[in-house]
Amino acid sequence: MTKRISLNAFDMTCPSHQSPGLWRHPANRADQYNSLEYWTDLAQTLERGKFDSLFLADVLGIYDVYKNSSAPALRDADQLPLNDPFFQIPAMAAVTKNLGFAVTSALTYEQPYALARKFSTLDHLTRGRVGWNVVTSYLESAARNLGRTEQLGHDQRYDLAEEFLDVTYKLWEGSWEDGAVIKDRANGIFTDPSKVHPINHAGEYFNVPGIHLSEPSPQRSPVIFQAGASPRGREFSAKHGEGVFINGIRPDLTRSATDDIRDRAERRGRSRDSVKIFSLMTAVVADSDAAAEKLHKEYLSYTSADGALTFYGGWSGLDMSQYDPDEPLKYVDTNAVRSALSIFTKADPTREWTPNDIAHYLGLGGIGPVLVGSPETVADEIERWVDVAGLDGINLAYVVTPGSFESFVDLVVPELQKRGRVWKDYEGSTLREYISGNRHVDADHPAAQYRHAFIGAPSAADTPARIELSEATA
Numbered sequence: 001m002t003k004r005i006s007l008n009a010f011d012m013t014c015p016s017h018q019s020p021g022l023w024r025h026p027a028n029r030a031d032q033y034n035s036l037e038y039w040t041d042l043a044q045t046l047e048r049g050k051f052d053s054l055f056l057a058d059v060l061g062i063y064d065v066y067k068n069s070s071a072p073a074l075r076d077a078d079q080l081p082l083n084d085p086f087f088q089i090p091a092m093a094a095v096t097k098n099l100g101f102a103v104t105s106a107l108t109y110e111q112p113y114a115l116a117r118k119f120s121t122l123d124h125l126t127r128g129r130v131g132w133n134v135v136t137s138y139l140e141s142a143a144r145n146l147g148r149t150e151q152l153g154h155d156q157r158y159d160l161a162e163e164f165l166d167v168t169y170k171l172w173e174g175s176w177e178d179g180a181v182i183k184d185r186a187n188g189i190f191t192d193p194s195k196v197h198p199i200n201h202a203g204e205y206f207n208v209p210g211i212h213l214s215e216p217s218p219q220r221s222p223v224i225f226q227a228g229a230s231p232r233g234r235e236f237s238a239k240h241g242e243g244v245f246i247n248g249i250r251p252d253l254t255r256s257a258t259d260d261i262r263d264r265a266e267r268r269g270r271s272r273d274s275v276k277i278f279s280l281m282t283a284v285v286a287d288s289d290a291a292a293e294k295l296h297k298e299y300l301s302y303t304s305a306d307g308a309l310t311f312y313g314g315w316s317g318l319d320m321s322q323y324d325p326d327e328p329l330k331y332v333d334t335n336a337v338r339s340a341l342s343i344f345t346k347a348d349p350t351r352e353w354t355p356n357d358i359a360h361y362l363g364l365g366g367i368g369p370v371l372v373g374s375p376e377t378v379a380d381e382i383e384r385w386v387d388v389a390g391l392d393g394i395n396l397a398y399v400v401t402p403g404s405f406e407s408f409v410d411l412v413v414p415e416l417q418k419r420g421r422v423w424k425d426y427e428g429s430t431l432r433e434y435i436s437g438n439r440h441v442d443a444d445h446p447a448a449q450y451r452h453a454f455i456g457a458p459s460a461a462d463t464p465a466r467i468e469l470s471e472a473t474a
């Protein structure tokens with residue numbers, strides 16, 4: 001049987017996500033990112049197209065590397081203004097039954113105890129439809145405004161992420177036993193304290209001795225997504241990722257990234273297909289190839305080269321205004337998104353990219369292909385990408401929203417359904433069920449070690465609330 005292609009949509013709580021300058025297009029409603037109606041309409045459209053999830057990107061900073069200034073990002077609306085992505089999720093959940101929500105949160109600036117509760121809350125309110133895109137951040141501007149003078153080093157951010165996840169897994173999977181909440185009205189017992197356990201975490205970055213604040217949610221741990229693609233990022237994906245979002249500009253080159261992530265997962269004792277991989281793409285679709293090409297040309301006339309370099313400055317960590325626009329770019333280790341740099345410098349030995357080439361490429365759809373054509377042409381291309389690159393699905397960005405998503409749902413989804421590549425209806429009701437068939441983390445996932453792990457350990461019924469940290473065990 002041909003493999004199902006999982007559909008995920010990519011958006012951000014801002015007026016310009018991946019196609020700089022396109023907010024000006026008359027059909028674009030992206031500037032309504034701050035209204036609930038925009039989000040509830042979008043969620044209903046995606047559910048009509050049987051999308052697994054809406055992936056919400058987020059950063060906690062400004063793209064101010066280009067020209068060493070925040071002015072270009074402000075003028076051009078390059079991921080700015082930017083709202084918090086958590087708040088529209090319950091509203092979208094209220095108007096849908098199945099659509100999942102993968103929301104980004106950079107753990108570098110969070111506390112695991114508090115963030116674990118936020119995800120449990122969302123998992124309750126969505127009835128098990130939430131995922132967390134675990135990122136470590138890449139903008140110096142975030143660090144400067146969040147209590148640091150500069151970012152933690154690239155690999156150290158991943159070390160911190162390891163411990164952060166360990167704490168949240170203990171809280172989600174272990175702290176509350178199944179059946180702890182009894183709501184015994186006759187005896188006045190809501191929760192049985194003997195079934196709730198302090199996690200006693202004492203580590204290098206975090207001390208969390210206590211119990212989780214939320215009762216167990218439908219999935220317990222949210223589905224863990226990851227989006228870093230440097231070697232260290234892939235190792236992290238291979239260990240924790242249930243879903244991985246990647247960028248790629250050619251399917252054959254992307255294949256080496258997907259094979260590498262799966263090899264790494266296998267070396268860690270997980271099955272190759274326990275990590276589902278979704279690559280970024282954008283579709284410009286119309287009734288015929290000619291009509292789509294015309295639309296594509298029209299879209300290109302709205303792109304902003306300054307906006308593209310503003311994005312690339314943030315992603316790569318390099319100020320493109322300091323480089324000769326026609327001189328091929330060379331790879332250097334930066335403290336930002338290393339994979340964003342290697343894609344244009346190392347991935348394809350047959351091609352060199354200058355800043356001008358990159359600005360042109362990034363005008364529409366970010367670091368991913370733009371598929372232009374009739375529904376049949378776009379479906380052919382999606383199939384080719386998925387099969388050649390070894391993907392489990394796509395991460396679909398928009399040029400104009402919700403128009404790009406609507407045309408995809410109305411034109412491309414039926415074509416892919418006809419070919420048996422996209423499901424006709426949801427199977428299951430939680431996000432993890434769509435991805436792995438299971439409601440809870442698989443046995444080979446690192447969170448699973450804490451499931452039932454505290455049964456028999458000291459509970460809230462017999463431990464003093466205040467314990468000395470020196471008594472706590474990691």
Ligand SMILES: Cc1cc2nc3c(=O)[nH]c(=O)nc-3n(C[C@H](O)[C@H](O)[C@H](O)COP(=O)(O)O)c2cc1C
Nearest residue numbers: 057058135136137227228229230233246337338339
């Ligand atoms: C497809 C993709 C999407 C990403 N989305 C986000 C995001 O929304 N927010 C964020 O802070 N980082 C995002 N990142 C950055 C990474 O998660 C990570 O912090 C960064 O890539 C550094 O890791 P790397 O050098 O291992 O690639 C994304 C990366 C990729 C490849």
